[in-house]
Structure formats: C-alpha cells, structure tokens
Amino acid sequence: MKNRTAKGYIINTVVIAAVLIGFSVLKGSLGGSQTFKLILVPSLWQCCYLIILAASLNLVLGFLGQLSLGHCGFMAIGAYAAALISLACERAGVFADKSSPAFFLVLIGCILAAGILAALVGLLVGIPALRLKGDYLAIITLGFGMIIVNIINNLPFAGQEGLSMGSASASLYKNGLGFGTASKVTFVWVAIIVTLVCLVMMFMFIRSKYGRAIRAIREDEIAASASGINTSYYKIFTFTYSAFFAGVAGALYACANATLSTSSFAFTNGGILNSTFIVVMVVLGGMGSLTGSIISAIIMFILNYQIKNGLWVKSLTGFLGGMFAYPMLVYAIILIVVIMFRPMGIFGTYEFSLLNISRDIKNYRAKKALQKAGKKEADANE
Amino acid sequence: MSTFIQTLIVGLRLGSIYALVALGYTMVYGIIRLINFAHGDFLMVGGYTMIFTIPVTLALGLPAWSSVVFAILICAVVGVSTELVAYRPIRKRGTSMTALITAIAVSLLLENLAQAIPAIGPNPVVASQFFSTGGFSVSGVTMEWTTVYTIVISAVVMVVLYQFTQKTKLGRAMRCVSEDKEASILMGINVNNTIVLTFAIGSGLSAVAALMYLAQYPKVYTTMGALLGLKAFVAAVLGGIGVIPGAMLGGLIIGLVESFTTSYVSSSMADTFVFLILIVVLILKPAGILGKNVGEKV
Numbered sequence: 001m002k003n004r005t006a007k008g009y010i011i012n013t014v015v016i017a018a019v020l021i022g023f024s025v026l027k028g029s030l031g032g033s034q035t036f037k038l039i040l041v042p043s044l045w046q047c048c049y050l051i052i053l054a055a056s057l058n059l060v061l062g063f064l065g066q067l068s069l070g071h072c073g074f075m076a077i078g079a080y081a082a083a084l085i086s087l088a089c090e091r092a093g094v095f096a097d098k099s100s101p102a103f104f105l106v107l108i109g110c111i112l113a114a115g116i117l118a119a120l121v122g123l124l125v126g127i128p129a130l131r132l133k134g135d136y137l138a139i140i141t142l143g144f145g146m147i148i149v150n151i152i153n154n155l156p157f158a159g160q161e162g163l164s165m166g167s168a169s170a171s172l173y174k175n176g177l178g179f180g181t182a183s184k185v186t187f188v189w190v191a192i193i194v195t196l197v198c199l200v201m202m203f204m205f206i207r208s209k210y211g212r213a214i215r216a217i218r219e220d221e222i223a224a225s226a227s228g229i230n231t232s233y234y235k236i237f238t239f240t241y242s243a244f245f246a247g248v249a250g251a252l253y254a255c256a257n258a259t260l261s262t263s264s265f266a267f268t269n270g271g272i273l274n275s276t277f278i279v280v281m282v283v284l285g286g287m288g289s290l291t292g293s294i295i296s297a298i299i300m301f302i303l304n305y306q307i308k309n310g311l312w313v314k315s316l317t318g319f320l321g322g323m324f325a326y327p328m329l330v331y332a333i334i335l336i337v338v339i340m341f342r343p344m345g346i347f348g349t350y351e352f353s354l355l356n357i358s359r360d361i362k363n364y365r366a367k368k369a370l371q372k373a374g375k376k377e378a379d380a381n382e
Numbered sequence: 383m384s385t386f387i388q389t390l391i392v393g394l395r396l397g398s399i400y401a402l403v404a405l406g407y408t409m410v411y412g413i414i415r416l417i418n419f420a421h422g423d424f425l426m427v428g429g430y431t432m433i434f435t436i437p438v439t440l441a442l443g444l445p446a447w448s449s450v451v452f453a454i455l456i457c458a459v460v461g462v463s464t465e466l467v468a469y470r471p472i473r474k475r476g477t478s479m480t481a482l483i484t485a486i487a488v489s490l491l492l493e494n495l496a497q498a499i500p501a502i503g504p505n506p507v508v509a510s511q512f513f514s515t516g517g518f519s520v521s522g523v524t525m526e527w528t529t530v531y532t533i534v535i536s537a538v539v540m541v542v543l544y545q546f547t548q549k550t551k552l553g554r555a556m557r558c559v560s561e562d563k564e565a566s567i568l569m570g571i572n573v574n575n576t577i578v579l580t581f582a583i584g585s586g587l588s589a590v591a592a593l594m595y596l597a598q599y600p601k602v603y604t605t606m607g608a609l610l611g612l613k614a615f616v617a618a619v620l621g622g623i624g625v626i627p628g629a630m631l632g633g634l635i636i637g638l639v640e641s642f643t644t645s646y647v648s649s650s651m652a653d654t655f656v657f658l659i660l661i662v663v664l665i666l667k668p669a670g671i672l673g674k675n676v677g678e679k680v
Contacts, residue, residue, distance in 0.1 A: 067479050
C-alpha cells in the first residue's frame with residue numbers, strides 16, 4: 001500500500017510537470033497573439049478562482065453534508081484583505097512596480113494572508129453556526145455572509161468609499177494588486193500554481209483521517225459521534241479549512257479584476273459571483289466529488305463566457321434572448337433539472353485518479369455489461 | 383419624543399408587512415419542514431399582478447386596492463404550482479438538503495424569469511396610489527391613513543388565520559399534518575391536499591403583504607421580494623417557526639429593530655442588525671420566542 005501511494009505521488013508530479021511544460025510551450029508559441037492575451041489568460045484566471053471556490057464549498061456541502069450559503073462572504077474577505085495589504089505595501093514603498101522581485105513576495109504574502117484571515121473569520125463564524133444543522137445552518141451562514149459583506153461595505157477604507165480613501169475604487173489598481181493585461185500574462189503562473197497547490201491540499205484532506213471522519217459525519221452524525229469522532233471539532237475544522245480556500249480564491253479574484261465592489265459578493269445579485277452560483281457548480285459536479293467540482297467549474301465558466309460573449313446568444317431574439325440576458329435564469333434551470341433528474345450530479349462521488357484509470361475503466365465496463373445482461377434478461381422475460 | 387413615536391409607528395407598519403410574509407413562511411415550514419425561499423418572490427408576483435390589474439378594477443368602477451383579489455388568486459396559483467411541480471417530486475425522492483437547494487433555485491428562477499419577460503422587464507414600475515392619501519396628526523406626530531390600514535388589516539388577517547387554524551376542520555388538519563404526517567394519514571386526513579391548501583393560503587397572504595408594501599413604497603421590481611423575504615424568514619424564526627402568533631411577534635420586532643436602527647444608528651447597518659438578531663436567537667434559543675423546544679429523535 002505504501003508503495004502504491006509513492007507511485008501515485010510520482011505519477012501525479014510527472015503529469016503536472018508535463019502539463020506545466022506543455023503550457024509554457026503554448027505560452028511561448030502563442031505569447032504574442034491577442035487571443036492568448038485577451039481571452040485565454042483572463043479565462044484561465046477566472047477558471048482558477050472558480051475551481052478553488054467550487055472545490056472548497058464541496059468540502060462543506062459535499063463531504064460534510066452541510067449547506068453553507070455564506071461562502072461568498074469569505075471570498076469577499078479574501079479579496080479585500082489582499083487588495084488592502086497590497087495597497088499598504090505599495091504606499092509603504094515595499095515595491096515600486098510589478099516587475100520587481102519584492103512584488104512577487106508581496107503577492108504571495110497577500111494570497112496567504114487573505115486565506116488566513118478568511119479562515120479566522122470562518123472559525124469565528126463556524127463555532128456558533130455549526131451547532132445548528134440543516135435549514136438553520138443554511139440560513140445562519142447566509143446571515144453571516146450578508147453581515148460580512150455589509151460590514152465591509154461600511155468600513156471607511158473599503159466598500160462604498162472605495163479602497164483608496166474616498167476616490168473610486170478603480171484607482172487603487174494603478175499600482176496595487178489588480179492586474180492589467182500584461183501583468184495577467186506575466187503572473188498567470190501564480191494563479192495556476194496556487195490553484196494546483198490548493199487542489200492538492202484539498203485532495204489530501206479528503207483522503208486523510210479527517211476526510212473519512214467528515215464523511216462518516218455526513219452519513220450519520222450520531223453513529224459517528226458514537227464511534228468516537230469529535231463531531232463538532234471536525235465540523236468546525238472543515239468549515240475553517242474551506243473558508244481558507246475561499247479567501248485564497250478571493251485574493252485571485254482581486255488580482256484578476258480591475259475593481260472591487262461589495263455588491264458583487266452579495267447573496268442577491270444578478271452576477272455570477274454569488275453564493276448560489278457556487279452551490280450550482282458543486283451540485284452540478286456532484287456533491288462529494290472534487291473532480292466533479294473542477295469539471296463543473298470549467299463547464300459553468302465556459303457557459304457563462306458563451307452567454308456573455310457568444311455570437312449565437314446575440315442572435316437570439318424575443319423571450320429567448322431575454323432569457324440569456326439574465327444568466328442566473330439559465331443556472332437556476334440547470335440547478336432544478338440536475339436536482340430533479342440526476343441529484344448526484346455529473347460525477348456522484350467518483351474521484352478521478354491517474355493511478356486508477358485502468359481499474360475505473362474496467363469497473364465501468366463491467367457495470368455496463370451487467371446492465372446489458374439485465375436488460376436482455378428483462379426482454380427475454382417479456 | 384415625537385421622533386421616537388414616529389419611528390415606533392414606522393416600525394409597527396414595517397413589522398406588519400414582515401409579519402404577513404412571515405406567516406406564509408411559518409405555515410409552509412411548519413407543515414413540510416422546508417424554508418420556501420421562493421416565498422418572498424411570491425410577493426413580487428403579487429406586486430406585478432396588481433400593477434397589471436389596476437386598470438381592470440378601475441374600469442369596473444372598483445377602487446384600486448381591490449386588484450389585490452386578482453393578486454391573491456395569481457399568487458395562490460403560483461404557490462400551489464411551485465409545490466406541485468418542484469417541491470413535491472423532490473420531497474418524495476431527495477433529502478432535506480436537496481429540497482432546500484430546490485427552493486433556492488425556484489426563487490432564482492422566479493426572479494430572473496420575471497426579468498426575462500418583456501412586459502415586465504428589468505426596469506422598476508411605479509405603482510399608483512392604492513389608498514387615499516392624507517392622515518391626521520396628534521401633537522407633532524403624523525399618522526397616515528395607509529399606516530392605519532396596514533396595521534389594522536394585518537392584525538385582522540392574523541386573528542382570522544389563528545381562528546381558522548384553531549377552530550375549523552381544515553385548520554385542525556393543517557396543525558395535525560405539521561405535527562405528525564403518518565398519524566394524520568391514519569386519521570383520514572388527505573396530507574397532500576392539506577399541503578396544497580397551506581401553500582395557497584401562505585402565497586395569498588404574500589399578495590396582501592404586497593399591497594401593504596406598495597402602499598408604502600410604490601415601486602415594483604423583480605428582486606423586491608428577495609431581501610424582504612429573507613427578513614420575513616428571520617421574523618418567523620425569531621417568533622418561533624410554525625407558530626402563528628410567533629410570526630406576528632417576530633415581524634413586529636424585526637420591523638421595530640429596522641426602523642430604530644435606521645433612524646438612530648445608520649440606514650446601511652439596518653440589515654446587519656436584523657441578521658445579528660437572527661444569529662443571536664438561533665444560538666440562544668433555536669426554537670424561537672414562542673416556540674417549544676423539541677428534542678431530536680435518535
């Protein structure tokens with residue numbers, strides 16, 4: 001078994017390295033083209049934070065089995081923390097422009113600090129909130145999410161007043177964290193590597209004893225606590241851990257966007273960055289499958305991109321056109337259809353693993369064959 | 383002193399609206415244990431129905447507010463069809479969490495569907511006057527007639543509904559189903575019909591609340607019910623979910639808190655205080671003020 005684990009690590013490292021090298025070759029050959037700069041790279045940034053968001057909510061919603069509707073609150077904390085810290089560093093003269101090595105350190109520091117701050121707030125929220133469960137937990141996390149956004153909105157140095165003391169929030173980003181096109185291309189590495197590190201941390205978490213414990217809690221909390229699992233400790237830990245990644249995603253969001261506005265993190269807004277959208281991603285991918293969250297984050301990103309920019313959408317008229325003018329309508333329909341007809345989502349609880357491909361294919365074939373045989377038998381009986 | 387009394391009156395008026403919406407939440411939650419997130423959006427449906435039917439009532443020579451009858455009917459139809467199309471199939475198969483996610487999805491669907499319909503459109507519509515304006519003033523405190531109507535109507539609705547659930551056969555059936563579904567089947571109660579009736583009454587009440595709301599803020603827009611619905615839910619939890627007098631009490635408390643924070647602290651912090659109350663209540667006494675603590679069955 002030990003051998004197998006080691007083999008898995010080696011295979012995964014090799015494949016990740018291969019993908020990164022492939023990407024750098026791609027970047028080298030396409031680097032100058034406008035499509036790469038203006039479409040591919042911003043898309044990658046957006047995908048990265050959506051993937052982290054979906055996967056981190058899946059820890060709570062899928063593996064712990066508790067519905068949290070305040071995930072965007074933690075993301076907002078991360079985004080504002082990162083933006084403010086980078087601004088403070090810039091004002092203090094730690095870095096002059098984005099090409100200096102000091103800026104790179106500040107960037108990494110910002111991302112880490114955003115995660116840690118979000119985790120701290122997650123801990124503070126989680127201790128009282130996780131005493132409740134089910135509907136009450138959903139509504140209390142929703143309340144906390146709204147309070148967080150509301151407080152940020154009323155802070156004198158953030159929110160309505162703008163990050164740079166009075167003036168519009170956009171001006172912060174001349175030298176701070178917000179990236180223009182050129183720096184997005186330069187720092188796309190950071191986004192990809194941060195995402196990979198986060199995903200590895202989450203995968204390791206769900207395969208550890210913590211992951212087994214929280215899955216036991218999801219299946220039956222009373223039985224789990226009777227088996228000696230400290231349920232409240234594990235619940236609060238998972239919630240905090242998940243908030244950490246939401247904060248990291250927020251920091252990436254702050255990097256990828258030229259402006260920050262609290263209204264985009266509110267529960268009831270038409271944009272995609274609300275807590276419900278994250279729930280849609282998790283449910284679509286499968287509650288309890290990180291692979292599913294990654295895939296569905298990419299699917300939802302492409303869908304959203306198509307709805308916003310696709311030519312086929314613009315050619316629609318009348319009611320259909322109106323429908324696509326409000327992407328949340330499409331997502332709501334997706335959510336209802338998935339819940340009604342395939343409640344386990346695309347992947348259910350299946351996890352993709354390079355080590356297990358051959359085994360998974362064999363299992364899948366066996367299952368199909370079994371179904372076929374069963375069908376034949378049913379036909380014969382008729 | 384006059385500011386204080388004025389704030390009190392505003393709070394009572396706001397609270398009456400919250401109480402009416404909270405009633406719908408409380409009844410539905412009491413009977414199927416589901417937070418009907420779409421309930422706030424029924425209020426929006428009621429608002430738009432009134433906007434569209436006011437010309438009809440005026441043509442018939444009736445006062446503008448009588449369009450609430452159409453609104454009640456349409457809201458009841460929307461509420462019942464939500465139950466039949468979305469909630470019932472999910473309830474049969476899914477867990478309580480999938481049901482909750484469905485409720486959120488239905489809420490989003492209603493809001494955004496309304497936006498996509500060209501006749502309704504994304505822009506707010508200004509409603510006309512429902513009640514005659516004017517009022518009276520006692521020693522510096524003005525009291526509008528609409529305020530009086532709002533408070534009186536919601537109090538009357540509350541009393542009638544309470545009597546309905548206590549005294550009539552259908553009302554008793556509703557209480558019975560919310561207490562124990564299996565046992566009520568054994569007693570010969572048609573559970574599904576009772577749930578449908580609950581949805582119809584709850585949604586109809588949100589149309590009445592829409593009338594009150596529009597009398598105060600004459601503007602209809604597609605997301606008008608979202609935040610209002612959430613606050614009404616807070617009111618229902620505060621009073622004790624599933625308890626009808628609790629919804630009234632919770633609604634009034636939330637309304638007063640909101641109006642006092644708005645006039646004495648800051649208008650932008652009002653929502654924060656409302657949700658803080660929710661959190662404090664959920665932590666200290668999850669059953670609410672008037673609710674009874676029910677131990678969890680193992």
